[in-house]
Amino acid sequence: MGFGEGLREFRLHVAQAELDDLRGRLGRVRWPDELPGVGWAYGIPLGEMRELVEYWRSEYDWRAAEARLNAWPQFTTVIDGANVHFAHLRSPEPDATPLLMTHGWPGSFVEFLEVAGPLTDPRAHGGDPADAFHLVLPHIPGFGLSGPTTGAGWEFKRVARAFGVLMERLGYEAYGVQGGDWGAAVSRELGRLRPGNVVGVHLNLLPGGGAAEEPLPEELAALSPDERERTVASWERYRSWARERQGYADIQATRPQTLAYGLNDSPVGLLAWIGEKFAEWSDPRCPVDRERVITNVMLYWVTGTAGSAARIYYERAHADYAGQPPEVSRTPTALADFPRDNFIPLRHVAARTDNIVRWTSYDRGGHFPAMEVPELLVEDVRAFFRLLAS
Secondary structure (H helix, E strand, O other): OOOOOOOEEEOOOOOHHHHHHHHHHHOOOOOOOOOOOOOOOOOOOHHHHHHHHHHHHHOOOHHHHHHHHHOOOEEEEEEOOEEEEEEEEOOOOOOOEEEEEEOOOOOOHHHHOOOHHHHHOHHHHOOOHHHOEEEEEEOOOOOHHHOOOOOOOOOHHHHHHHHHHHHHHOOOOOEEEEEOOHHHHHHHHHHHHOOOOEEEEEEOOOOOOOOOOOOOHHHHHOOOHHHHHHHHHHHHHHHHHHHHOOHHHHHHHHOHHHHHHHHHHOHHHHHHHHHHHHHHOOOOOOOOOHHHHHHHHHHHHHHOOHHHHHHHHHHHHOOOOOOOOOOOEEEEEEEEEOOEOOOOOOHHHHOOOEEEEEEEEOOOOEOOHHHHOHHHHHHHHHHHHHHHHO
């Protein structure tokens, strides 16, 4: 890979003084009170937080995590005024398919630590070398090592345009895209914007693909029994989400700057804000390892980007397309449907806007499948692109 288009090598290193400051803050927590016997009803419990913070302060090894991340070749480049950081993992298989994988909130490229090896080098992991990928793992502008952004307007469509430029700079004319959460919105949009470049869109969340309104009797009557049952369940899950779990998004979509003061000043506040999501959005049968959670939180802490990342909610909510259904995409699309994700996608809704050529429902996994069930996600990605090549 050449460096003629503003690509710069990057190596992660956090100064020891900053780590010492963090450890001091973790040792001087001003703990809140807690009502007895309420469990998770009011948010992440005090006992859970005390245990996580003590682990972070006394056992967690940032230098080990830093070294593992630095084993990935990393680069930065400026696109549309934003400094975009990414890892670029070339497969040893020369004919590997380029694949852009995009994280979501409150994630980072740490999400892909367990899937990167099997995807880039299947031969070394008991797989077929024909299933190999060259991986590009960027941070969304404003998030972690791609932040903070210095101007307004970084909603997901602008991110998709920037990532299209990134793939051009890397010399990839034809490639696949994959993502969940905001990464799903970015990936789907990139497939819509560049159908001549994107050979396939693999998603583990389908933007706008669930029931956001109560289904009418005539709508339900037109569906198969299984889809009818799924539609009712999708609506009930959406109602529960809107009632109990939507608050974080509403705050980030309206007052991200006010929120940023607390998250940027208190590592414990940041851990609570992000750690709650990893706990509640994951399948309890396959929870995300706490070391991965802390490493992910560290990337927000050391870059001071909790507020900058939150702004993507504000920008989407205030964009001229806010509230509109997704635009139609004709690019071949696959959905890996994990049962404990936040929303239940519906085939008849997806068919209105997406060219779904593969839909696979799994019996376990949640919002972070690359961390919860990496083996399932790897095989689903392989199977989709194998289908496209057949």
